[in-house]
Amino acid sequence: MQVTTKLIPLAIALAFAGTASAQQVVKIGHVAPISGPSAHLGKDNENAARMAIDELNAKGVTLNGQKVTLQLISEDDGADPKQGTAVAQKLVDAKVNGVIGHLNSGTTVPASKIYNDAGIVQISPATTAPVYTRQHFPGAFRVVASDAKLGSTLSKYAIDTLHAKNIAIIDDRTTYGQGVADEFAKGLKKPGIKVVGREFTSATATDYTAILTSIKAKKPDLIFFGGMDSVAGPMLKQMKALGITAVFMGGDGMCTDALGRLAGDGLGEGRVYCAEAGGVKGPQEKVMEDFRARYKKKFNMDVQLYAPYVYDSVMVMATAMQNAKSADPAKYLPVLKNIKYEGVTGTIQFDANGDIKDGALTLFTYKGGKRTKLDVIR
Structure with a gap:
């Protein structure tokens, strides 16, 4: 073009x-x-x-x-x-x-x-x-x-550090959500790694039961979500209600302090991971x-x-x-x-x-309902 x-x-x-x-x-x-x-x-x-x-x-x-x-x-x-x-x-x-x-x-x-x-x-x-x-x-x-760096960093972390093998992906069909999910998926094309499901919702949806039930049957180790915290929080609540215990991962759109409030007891302890575009370390x-x-x-x-x-x-x-x-x-x-x-x-x-x-990325998890920094990567 x-x-x-x-x-x-x-x-x-x-x-x-x-x-x-x-x-x-x-x-x-x-x-x-x-x-x-x-x-x-x-x-x-x-x-x-x-x-x-x-x-x-x-x-x-x-x-x-x-x-x-x-x-x-x-x-x-x-x-x-x-x-x-x-x-x-x-x-x-x-x-x-x-x-x-x-x-x-x-x-x-x-x-x-x-x-x-x-x-x-x-x-x-x-x-x-x-x-x-x-x-x-x-x-x-x-x-x-950009999401190209964020997606590849998160997929590498999911495989190398969290040792996920069966991975499901959900996105909200927005430019951001679908884009970051696509970039994450690119990094999963490795031996022994299987994408067991690719589902989508919308940025305004409130009920995710159907797609989560479909994903649960495929027994993923990890679920990646491309979208904002306003969807990720309620989704985590519904995952808990359905008994889904897979690790939950996403990009910077859901990587907020507010996620703890939005997810409530669905947040869990050290089972939600995300990356924020940006980050500092040292002085x-x-x-x-x-x-x-x-x-x-x-x-x-x-x-x-x-x-x-x-x-x-x-x-x-x-x-x-x-x-x-x-x-x-x-x-x-x-x-x-x-x-x-x-x-x-x-x-x-x-x-x-x-x-x-040389844009930075910061990896986080959630402990005690609070976002906790793991590392800053450039």
């Missing part, structure tokens, strides 16, 4: 040129699901974006010698692709200077074409579907590792702890999942603007492509596709 690499038509470039100097306001768009089953994650993202904007404005941002004010324009995509493209167009019409978002791959991917066509730089703090950057849109970036852990403390002090709540990556996304975009001395996407994009930024989540640099270089 041929994809244009020309970012901004001349008329659009001229419309952006001098935006900061003319208005003295730089508009940063943010999109996440503020409503619906993933609203707790979307609000987490929105809070972090607001925190970064507030800190930058308090410190003072200057572009080409002129002080500017950063303005956050936050939109709710409801984790729905149709709503996602509608709010993307709304941000284009608002002439934002850049976008942080979306959270879900299913909304990020269709929205990315709208931003690309309008010449707007987009940094996703959470999208892991490989297709997002494989479109080769020059203004599309992400600060977390960087203190930096992350300080961020979490500042976040909790500001919002009176704990970080849910992606907040540190949202915060870093805003900061790296603002830094690129400052280094380019312009909020015009055509001018700060080349700077962003070559940036090296030390953030809360570690060093941020992008490869030619806009993917984070």
Whole structure:
């Protein structure tokens, strides 16, 4: 498929040129699901974006010698692709200077074409579907590792560490859920490993009895789920009710502190494993702890999942603007492509596709109802 690499038509470039100097306001768009089953994650993202904007404005941002004010324009995509493209167009019409978002791959991917066509730089703090950057849109970036790495890491852990041999896979048919399940399945093509079942549900379903009963009959050692915590939690409850004792594994969409609350006594002890795109170790852990403390002090709540990556996304975009001395996407994009930024989540640099270089993954299990870190892998 041929994809244009020309970012901004001349008329659009001229419309952006001098935006900061003319208005003295730089508009940063943010999109996440503020409503619906993933609203707790979307609000987490929105809070972090607001925190970064507030800190930058308090410190003072200057572009080409002129002080500017950063303005956050936050939109709710409801984790729905149709709503996602509608709010993307709304941000284009608002002439934002850049976008942080979306959270879900299913909304990020269709929205990315709208931003690309309008010449707007987009940094996703959470999208892991490989297709997002494989479109080769020059203004599309992400600060977390993709599902290609996450899926292969989890399949290797399932086989080498958990010694699973008979594995069932369930996904929620979203771009993210099906994508991460497909990447996980690719890593299972090894001697002695059998995929005993591949089932699917939806992101809004509440009853999984039929697919779980079918899977139970196949006696899997491990069940992999591609989807969000809002489905994984109730699914674990129903697994317990059906007497399914297989290890449960999934990607970052279900790898939250909230999973313990959503799963209740279905969580078990040390039988749920997941990986989060991102993660820090060593001296960087203190930096992350300080961020979490500042976040909790500001919002009176704990970080849910992606907040540190949202915060870093805003900061790296603002830094690129400052280094380019312009909020015009055509001018700060080349700077962003070559940036090296030390953030809360570690060093941020992008490869030619806009993917984070040397992206980390953190493996977790759950003990005592709490998410417990096992290791950080790069």
